[in-house]
Amino acid sequence: MAATQLTESTITVGGQTLFYRQAMPAQQAPRLSVLLLHGIRFSSETWLNLQTLSKLAEAGYRAVAIDLPGLGRSKEATAPAPVGEPAPGGFLKSVFEALKIDQAVVISPSLSGMYSLPFLFQHSDLFKAYIPVAPICTEKFPATQYASVKSQMKNCYDKLLLNSNSSVKIKGSFRNRYQRSLYMGTRMSRWVK
Numbered sequence: 001m002a003a004t005q006l007t008e009s010t011i012t013v014g015g016q017t018l019f020y021r022q023a024m025p026a027q028q029a030p031r032l033s034v035l036l037l038h039g040i041r042f043s044s045e046t047w048l049n050l051q052t053l054s055k056l057a058e059a060g061y062r063a064v065a066i067d068l069p070g071l072g073r074s075k076e077a078t079a080p081a082p083v084g085e086p087a088p089g090g091f092l093k094s095v096f097e098a099l100k101i102d103q104a105v106v107i108s109p110s111l112s113g114m115y116s117l118p119f120l121f122q123h124s125d126l127f128k129a130y131i132p133v134a135p136i137c138t139e140k141f142p143a144t145q146y147a148s149v150k151s152q153m154k155n156c157y158d159k160l161l162l163n164s165n166s167s168v169k170i171k172g173s174f175r176n177r178y179q180r181s182l183y184m185g186t187r188m189s190r191w192v193k
Contacts, residue, residue: 003027004057006048011066011098013091014080019073020066020099021048023057030062032128033104035096037112038065040083043072064099068112086137087115089122096126109133117141124149 003026010017021044024030034056036047044065047053056063069077081087092115096104105128108116113135120130121141130149 002058002060004054006053006057011095013094013098016069016077017074018066018069018077018095018098020044020064021053022065022099023053023063025057025060025062028060030057031060033062033064033101035099035101035104035106036063036065037106037108037116038068038071039110039112040071042109043067045072064101064104066095068115081114083111083114084136085114086118086140089118089120091115092119093123093126102126103128105129105131107131107133108135111136113137120149121145 004023005026006021006023008019008021010019012018036044036052038044038046044067047063047065053063053065067074069079079087080091092106096102103126106116106120108131110133113132114137116130116132117135117137117140120127
């Protein structure tokens, strides 16, 4: 088991204070960053309790789980949009900047779709990969927007899956297994090497 460093802190985004947890490999530079978002009934603590943060760090990744505005330990922060409406794409871009993330794999379950989808459509160059898990707000965007990022994201996945020097290898049906892992409490790291 590789040594990891788990920290908790806050960042300021648009004048709002957001809480986050971060796990890093202790003895090597991280392979890449993974940003873990959450749904309305969850928080960064969910990723901590599932041991996702530590397992990703043990595998050599920088894993960052934020508490979205109004939720978890970011309860005092006001969301940039009402629940169910897309937030400005610049919101998560500002989160990336505050966390000093250049590019990342973004895992976005349910409620977090209101943040991740606008960000994806406006800043897809900041994504190493996008893993949506039943995100909300999908109906708010036309099919042409999805088509425009589909080929870009497919290229990201192809590079991640096919490049023998890749820092991420995904086994089986990752999305389906990951979705089940949220509800069954299994560890995401089982499908990410």
